[in-house]
Amino acid sequence: MCSLVPAAIRSCRVPLFNSKTLLMGSNMQCLAVFQGDITKALEPLDLSPLKTGFHDQYLIDKYMGNEMIKRACSLEFADGQEKMAYRLYDITRKVQIHPKDLDSLEVRIAKWTIRIRNQIQHCTRCKRDIRSRVQLKERIDKRRKLLKKLRKEDYRKFKWLLEFLKIKYIPHPDYYRKLSKRKRARLEIVKQALAIRREKINTVKERVDAEKAQFQKYKEEVLANVERQLKELEIEQTKLPRKPSVKT
Template sequence: MYSAKIPCLSRISSNEKTCSLLLRRFAFKSDLKIKWVRPEKISCIRPEKSGDIEGLPRINKTQLAPKFSNSKELETADETVKKLFTLEFAPRKDTNEFIYNSIMDKVKQHNFDVSSAEVKIAKWTGKIRAMQEVMERFPRNLKSKVTLKELIERRKKHLKWLRERDYKRFEWLLENLNVVYKPNPAVICKPTRKDSLRKLTAKYCEDIKQQRLDNYQAFLKSEQPAFLEEKMRMLAFIKEEQKECDVEVTVTDAEIEDIRKQLDELKKKEDHSDQM
């Protein structure tokens, strides 16, 4: 009823496509069949985020706890008494200390090295791995969570500094401790549907562009032998014509020979690829 009276509305009703374009100016929906899957959120204290490839090492629990290892009384003690002082019956703190020391020993410069960057990083690595194991069992312990996150970030900061100061040592340390170092991205924000779809669409377009370029390159390559043959024939023809007409000969034999060589090489390559 209104469309008959208002000219612009009558035009809109006549063409549905134009109508949809004119009316739907918000929340534009793409026709591309791109499906976005929201990545699952990973806690910042998980090994995937902290970069720890391996967990705590498995240790032999039949050995004495570190604080009793030098005891002379235990040397002559009964087997049952000895067993009571092993890591099996020691508190978790002692076992962890033993593990930290073993990790630190791998990177120490000398036996009294306690303050070098690599030893500090190794110590924090041990602590992080021990705490990650505890957090698996008690995920609601927020105090530990905060401590762990601070430790992970402190280790990352010191790795960053070590990289700037001594790159070779930094790489050696990563290999020895089995830690992955990824610098922070320039922009840190939560992934959103709109932004992700924009990125995926851009990637889709880029892929199409690359695919078409590759196809075109392959097509040109397939045309190359025929083109070279034609070029060789044409140059020979031009040379003969120039000779017959008594004009200065601009085409040399070397030029034609070069093209023949190119053609032979191309054919050889084709034969080789066929055999493969």
């Protein structure tokens, strides 16, 4: 498989799941994609419930009276596919509108979220599996399209689903432009200059605030001294007449 991948891509040694993730696109270029999951790990699974194929009430009444049979049909003895099926079944029950709702936008987004987080764990373990990385990017794009559609149709349900699934909606950029080394260095210099400017402005503000407090204290002392002298000289304190404003 390595012989089919260009050397420039094989030499790309970048951490897979940071705030900005480098994934391999269908056009074999590295695209910066943020998957939007605040929590990237699947929640711990309770192994006591039954598998997805054993929720029929007739089977439960007939066979689940025996503890050994019930334990054998639980998730404790389930393989990876059966556990994944139960996760999809469980998340569907939590977000569906009615018991027959299996294809609404909320259910599809929730299922894609479970698949994405499961794929993230696989790609973290197998960092050289380029095909899984491509599939992960495609799943993230599909979920982003569904989120965009739900955002247009029902914004309140969209906000609730983001909080429930612990994901963040990040729209796809209008275009992607690869930065050169010179451009990247120039942007870093601009950031440093802005940081220095911000620091100097904050320093000047702190100095002005300190001088303002000192001036206010000095002003109060001068006014108190003037009032005391007026009382000693028995002079009534009157306001100075204002100068008439001249209209131009």
